[in-house]
Structure formats: C-alpha cells, structure tokens
Amino acid sequence: MSQEERFDKESFRDSISTVDEQGKRIWVYPKKQLGKYFNKRSVIAYSLLILMFVGPFIKINGEPMILMNIVERKFVLFGQIFWPADIFIFAIGMIAFVVLVIVFTVVFGRLFCGWVCPQTIFMEMVFRRIEYWIDGDWKQQKKLDDSPWNANKIKKRALKWSIFWLISFVIANTLLAYIIGVDELFKIITDSPLNHLGSLSALVIFTTIFFAVFAWFREQVCTTVCPYGRLQGVLLDKNSVIVAYDYERGEGRGKFRKNEDRTAVDKGDCIDCNQCVNVCPTGIDIRNGTQLECINCTLCMDACNYMMENVGLEKDLIRYDSEEGIKTKKPWKLTFRAKSYIVLMLAIVGFLGFLIFTRSPIEATILRVKGTSYQKITEDQYANIFVATIMNKTNESHTVHMDILSDNASIEIIGGDFSLKEGEQVKKEIIVKMDADLIEGSKTKVEIGILSDNKIVEKETVDFFGPGF
Ligand code: SF4
Ligand code: SF4
Known part of the structure; x- marks a missing residue:
C-alpha cells in the first residue's frame, strides 16, 4: 500500500x-x-x-x-x-x-x-x-x-x-x-x-x-x-x-x-x-x-x-x-x-x-485548651482542661456522656451531659483530674470514652500533663 x-x-x-x-x-x-x-x-x-x-x-x-x-x-x-x-x-x-x-x-x-x-x-x-x-x-x-x-x-x-x-x-x-x-x-x-x-x-x-x-x-x-x-x-x-x-x-x-x-x-x-x-x-x-x-x-x-x-x-x-x-x-x-x-x-x-x-455515629475530637498545661487542685490532685468537639452524624437525637476508660483519672463536663440533635455539632469544655500517684512522668495517656445511650460510640486518647512538663 x-x-x-x-x-x-x-x-x-x-x-x-x-x-x-x-x-x-x-x-x-x-x-x-x-x-x-x-x-x-x-x-x-x-x-x-x-x-x-x-x-x-x-x-x-x-x-x-x-x-x-x-x-x-x-x-x-x-x-x-x-x-x-x-x-x-x-x-x-x-x-x-x-x-x-x-x-x-x-x-x-x-x-x-x-x-x-x-x-x-x-x-x-x-x-x-x-x-x-x-x-x-x-x-x-x-x-x-x-x-x-x-x-x-x-x-x-x-x-x-x-x-x-x-x-x-x-x-x-x-x-x-x-x-x-x-x-x-x-x-x-x-x-x-x-x-x-x-x-x-x-x-x-x-x-x-x-x-x-x-x-x-x-x-x-x-x-x-x-x-x-x-x-x-x-x-x-x-x-x-x-x-x-x-x-x-x-x-x-x-x-x-x-x-x-x-x-x-x-x-x-x-x-x-x-x-x-x-x-x-x-x-x-x-x-x-x-x-x-x-x-x-x-x-x-x-x-x-x-x-x-x-x-x-x-x-x-x-x-x-x-x-x-x-x-x-x-x-x-x-x-x-x-x-x-x-x-x-x-x-x-x-x-x-x-x-x-x-x-462512628458520633464523631469526637478532644484538644487541650490553647496555652494551658496543668493545674494543681490539691496537694495530691492535678487537672487538665480540654475542649471536646462532638458531632452527631445520625438522623436522630443522642444524649452524650463521657467517661474515663483508662481508669487513671476522672472527668467533668462543664454543664454536664448534653443532647445533640440530628447533624448537630457542639464544643464542650471538659476537666480531666488525676491523682498525683497515678501520673507517669510529664505526660500520662488518658483514654476518654464518648457514650451515647450507655454505649461507647467513640474513643479518644489525650496526653495528661503533670508536674515536670
Ligand atoms: S453490516 Fe454489512 S457492511 Fe457492515 S460489516 Fe456487516 S456485512 Fe459488512
Ligand atoms: S453502531 Fe454503535 S457500536 Fe457500532 S460503530 Fe456505531 S456507535 Fe459504535
């Protein structure tokens, strides 16, 4: 051709x-x-x-x-x-x-x-x-x-x-x-x-x-x-x-x-x-x-x-x-x-x-409050303040509660447990308290559970700052 x-x-x-x-x-x-x-x-x-x-x-x-x-x-x-x-x-x-x-x-x-x-x-x-x-x-x-x-x-x-x-x-x-x-x-x-x-x-x-x-x-x-x-x-x-x-x-x-x-x-x-x-x-x-x-x-x-x-x-x-x-x-x-x-x-x-x-039906992010480290509450107890951003991804309301899963601290939500509507997102301040004898060096891992209707729906781990940080 x-x-x-x-x-x-x-x-x-x-x-x-x-x-x-x-x-x-x-x-x-x-x-x-x-x-x-x-x-x-x-x-x-x-x-x-x-x-x-x-x-x-x-x-x-x-x-x-x-x-x-x-x-x-x-x-x-x-x-x-x-x-x-x-x-x-x-x-x-x-x-x-x-x-x-x-x-x-x-x-x-x-x-x-x-x-x-x-x-x-x-x-x-x-x-x-x-x-x-x-x-x-x-x-x-x-x-x-x-x-x-x-x-x-x-x-x-x-x-x-x-x-x-x-x-x-x-x-x-x-x-x-x-x-x-x-x-x-x-x-x-x-x-x-x-x-x-x-x-x-x-x-x-x-x-x-x-x-x-x-x-x-x-x-x-x-x-x-x-x-x-x-x-x-x-x-x-x-x-x-x-x-x-x-x-x-x-x-x-x-x-x-x-x-x-x-x-x-x-x-x-x-x-x-x-x-x-x-x-x-x-x-x-x-x-x-x-x-x-x-x-x-x-x-x-x-x-x-x-x-x-x-x-x-x-x-x-x-x-x-x-x-x-x-x-x-x-x-x-x-x-x-x-x-x-x-x-x-x-x-x-x-x-x-x-x-x-x-x-997860509930999404959570927990971050330390900017510029803070730790507070001494009593002679043998310390506290850290965090902000939790929680979002409800479902089409129904949920009551949210938080608990410490790692058994080394206690938690307090400012304003107590709260309710989240469909698709709603809130920011909540939380105080994590730890006894001095449980603090391991300058940073101690604390696992926080986010519970809805008594079921753990999300887990977040944060660093707890203690003396020496
Ligand atoms: S349809 Fe007709 S022209 Fe097209 S390939 Fe088949 S035989 Fe050939
Ligand atoms: S008839 Fe359809 S399949 Fe065949 S050449 Fe045309 S576009 Fe392609």
Missing part, C-alpha cells in the same frame, strides 16, 4: 464523522434496528430508568436512598448520612470511582457508554424511540426535515418537541429531588410559585438544557463534550474489549450474489450492505477500526448479524472482541495490566467499605 493510499485510508480520523469539511453539522438519521443486543440493552436501560425515577421516593431509616444536598452540605447514601466531616470518605470514594472507570475501560472498553450511560439511555431508548414513533424511520425523518413547513410538519414538530420538553421537565424535577429531597420538591410544587422563584428558574434552565441536548445536540455530547470519550485514546489497549469488525474475515468486501462462491472470487464475508453504517447513531463506519466516536451501542452488531443471517453467512462479523483477538483469532483473556488494576480497585473499594461500615 502506497503512503498516499495509507493516508487516504486513515483520513476519516482527521475529523469527526458528523462535521463536514466546511465545519457544518451533518445530521445523523440512524436507521431503526432491533436485535439480540438491543433487547438486552433495553432491559437494562428501562430497569435503570425505573430505578432513577423511583429512587427519590425510596427511604431507608427515614432518609432518602440517595440525597446530594450541596446547599445544606448533607449527603445520604443508602440511608447513611454523610456530613462535611466525612469528606475523607467522599475523597476516597472519588478515587475509587476514577480507578473503577480506568479499570473498567482498560478491560471492557466503552461498555459503560453503550449500556449504562444516562446520555445513551435517554437518547437511544427514550427520545429516539419517540422520534421513530412520530417521524417514522430514518428515510421518513430525512424527508420530513427536508420538506418545507406545512401543516403535517408543524403538527409533528409540535407534538415531538412538546413530549421532549415534558420528559426533560420530568428529568429536571427528578434530579432536583435527588438534591433537595422529594418532600421539599413537593412543597415547591404545591406552594405558590412566587415563593420559589429561584428553584423554578433552575428547573426551567435545566429543562431547557436537557431539551437542547436530546432534541438537537445529541451524539455531539459523546463525540465532542464528554471527557470520558476523550480518555479512550489513552486507556484502551489492543487487549481491551471493543465493538470490533473482523477485517480478517470481512475483507475484501463485496456485494452479495446468490449462489456465488465468495472464496473462489476472493471476497470476504462483508457483503458491503452498509447496514452497520446506516444504524450507527454517531454516523461512523466501524469497518474503519476503533474510533473515538464509537459509543459501543451494539446496533451495528445487531444490523450485521441480521444481514449475515439473511444471506446464510456466519454471524458475529462485528462483535465484542479485542484488536488482538481479531488479529490472532485467540480467545480474549485478562492481561497483567488489567489484573493489576482490578486488584488495586478491590483494595480501594474494600478500604472504602471498611471506612463506611466502621464509621
């Missing part, structure tokens, strides 16, 4: 498939395609949609299943409340998430994009389905777009855009319910709009954004905006699982002729029917190889299998495989790199789980 030919063959990589040489958008009209993979994706997509829409109504221990209240800095995950004090768990959760994304992509390519990404699910399983229902399949859609505005076009556009707007509004409300909680959302809905102008403006803005994304911006979110899509180039390797065209089997492509012996005329199994291109929602030709636009939606796999079945050739000419698998025809297996990532991921997730499950 000459250099010119090689450059020519790779020229599709110079630009994205949905923009022409003048920089104008090429609108994609993907052909409607059903099939085995589409059916499986539908089951997962609609299950996730149900989960998303009923999620705000599910309560665990009286708290929403998921709440991301950034304004009040309150986060709930499966009934467990996380406060700003839990920021380190959040940070580890974020690291775990990033590592998970990397591991997953290294091993399984863009499986996430095709099967669980909200953008793909809403675009392909909700908005695109409505479009097929109102405007018809790809050719009718194109014809309608090209036609002048007439009664039929106005009617169809009005219907489609009204439904798109309504669904976008429902999505915006659902997201708001995940932020402020469903009870607050109902208050906003049932109260006078004048009392909630801020929330209503946010709802309208987000509805407009969703509408614009699904009615107009569409696949460009995946091909030009999504940072995950941009990462593919560095994360994928030749062993990653991708939607791949078996060029070894498919080339040289050539039209199908009944009763023709394709091997005798040097033809591969690709019958050049273009169906894989016609159904592609990002407008690419998967036969060119791995491309950043490919969201692994599997529609080309269904389309090609359908054609192969019809012409009596073996299925899976386009399939889940790795570049190495296609080249060597060897079955796919985990590489050392992928195994190492998975071990790292399990370690981080395990550590995260440990932190969450051993998280």
Whole structure:
C-alpha cells in the first residue's frame, strides 16, 4: 500500500464523522434496528430508568436512598448520612470511582457508554424511540426535515418537541429531588410559585438544557463534550474489549450474489450492505477500526448479524472482541495490566467499605485548651482542661456522656451531659483530674470514652500533663 493510499485510508480520523469539511453539522438519521443486543440493552436501560425515577421516593431509616444536598452540605447514601466531616470518605470514594472507570475501560472498553450511560439511555431508548414513533424511520425523518413547513410538519414538530420538553421537565424535577429531597420538591410544587422563584428558574434552565441536548445536540455530547470519550485514546489497549469488525474475515468486501462462491472470487464475508453504517447513531463506519466516536451501542452488531443471517453467512462479523483477538483469532483473556488494576480497585473499594461500615455515629475530637498545661487542685490532685468537639452524624437525637476508660483519672463536663440533635455539632469544655500517684512522668495517656445511650460510640486518647512538663 502506497503512503498516499495509507493516508487516504486513515483520513476519516482527521475529523469527526458528523462535521463536514466546511465545519457544518451533518445530521445523523440512524436507521431503526432491533436485535439480540438491543433487547438486552433495553432491559437494562428501562430497569435503570425505573430505578432513577423511583429512587427519590425510596427511604431507608427515614432518609432518602440517595440525597446530594450541596446547599445544606448533607449527603445520604443508602440511608447513611454523610456530613462535611466525612469528606475523607467522599475523597476516597472519588478515587475509587476514577480507578473503577480506568479499570473498567482498560478491560471492557466503552461498555459503560453503550449500556449504562444516562446520555445513551435517554437518547437511544427514550427520545429516539419517540422520534421513530412520530417521524417514522430514518428515510421518513430525512424527508420530513427536508420538506418545507406545512401543516403535517408543524403538527409533528409540535407534538415531538412538546413530549421532549415534558420528559426533560420530568428529568429536571427528578434530579432536583435527588438534591433537595422529594418532600421539599413537593412543597415547591404545591406552594405558590412566587415563593420559589429561584428553584423554578433552575428547573426551567435545566429543562431547557436537557431539551437542547436530546432534541438537537445529541451524539455531539459523546463525540465532542464528554471527557470520558476523550480518555479512550489513552486507556484502551489492543487487549481491551471493543465493538470490533473482523477485517480478517470481512475483507475484501463485496456485494452479495446468490449462489456465488465468495472464496473462489476472493471476497470476504462483508457483503458491503452498509447496514452497520446506516444504524450507527454517531454516523461512523466501524469497518474503519476503533474510533473515538464509537459509543459501543451494539446496533451495528445487531444490523450485521441480521444481514449475515439473511444471506446464510456466519454471524458475529462485528462483535465484542479485542484488536488482538481479531488479529490472532485467540480467545480474549485478562492481561497483567488489567489484573493489576482490578486488584488495586478491590483494595480501594474494600478500604472504602471498611471506612463506611466502621464509621462512628458520633464523631469526637478532644484538644487541650490553647496555652494551658496543668493545674494543681490539691496537694495530691492535678487537672487538665480540654475542649471536646462532638458531632452527631445520625438522623436522630443522642444524649452524650463521657467517661474515663483508662481508669487513671476522672472527668467533668462543664454543664454536664448534653443532647445533640440530628447533624448537630457542639464544643464542650471538659476537666480531666488525676491523682498525683497515678501520673507517669510529664505526660500520662488518658483514654476518654464518648457514650451515647450507655454505649461507647467513640474513643479518644489525650496526653495528661503533670508536674515536670
Ligand atoms: S460503530 Fe457500532 S457500536 Fe459504535 S456507535 Fe456505531 S453502531 Fe454503535
Ligand atoms: S453490516 Fe456487516 S456485512 Fe454489512 S457492511 Fe457492515 S460489516 Fe459488512
């Protein structure tokens, strides 16, 4: 192959498939395609949609299943409340998430994009389905777009855009319910709009954004905006699982002729029917190889299998495989790199789980009062003053008591035992007293227990300063 030919063959990589040489958008009209993979994706997509829409109504221990209240800095995950004090768990959760994304992509390519990404699910399983229902399949859609505005076009556009707007509004409300909680959302809905102008403006803005994304911006979110899509180039390797065209089997492509012996005329199994291109929602030709636009939606796999079945050739000419698998025809297996990532991921997730499950409902920090050392109370008793910062991380009130666990001192809370409301944090001065004969040098360790309902919920060790400090 000459250099010119090689450059020519790779020229599709110079630009994205949905923009022409003048920089104008090429609108994609993907052909409607059903099939085995589409059916499986539908089951997962609609299950996730149900989960998303009923999620705000599910309560665990009286708290929403998921709440991301950034304004009040309150986060709930499966009934467990996380406060700003839990920021380190959040940070580890974020690291775990990033590592998970990397591991997953290294091993399984863009499986996430095709099967669980909200953008793909809403675009392909909700908005695109409505479009097929109102405007018809790809050719009718194109014809309608090209036609002048007439009664039929106005009617169809009005219907489609009204439904798109309504669904976008429902999505915006659902997201708001995940932020402020469903009870607050109902208050906003049932109260006078004048009392909630801020929330209503946010709802309208987000509805407009969703509408614009699904009615107009569409696949460009995946091909030009999504940072995950941009990462593919560095994360994928030749062993990653991708939607791949078996060029070894498919080339040289050539039209199908009944009763023709394709091997005798040097033809591969690709019958050049273009169906894989016609159904592609990002407008690419998967036969060119791995491309950043490919969201692994599997529609080309269904389309090609359908054609192969019809012409009596073996299925899976386009399939889940790795570049190495296609080249060597060897079955796919985990590489050392992928195994190492998975071990790292399990370690981080395990550590995260440990932190969450051993998280104390009451968090305490006890620090010496600034600038103090010790006071002599009597001839044989000394005292140290500390400040305890106690936070209730649960969704119920607790009465807090403190005790010395190390049996070498006594404790007095200024103001006595106290009560903490949900999410409340207080600072209390405490006096720790120790008999002279129990003091060990200049610093003696004292273990203080924080008790709630007679149960030790937190332990803190402090240094008791004695004479000689
Ligand atoms: S190439 Fe195939 S899997 Fe990739 S986006 Fe197009 S139809 Fe979907
Ligand atoms: S659908 Fe299959 S047979 Fe048809 S052009 Fe694509 S790869 Fe070739």
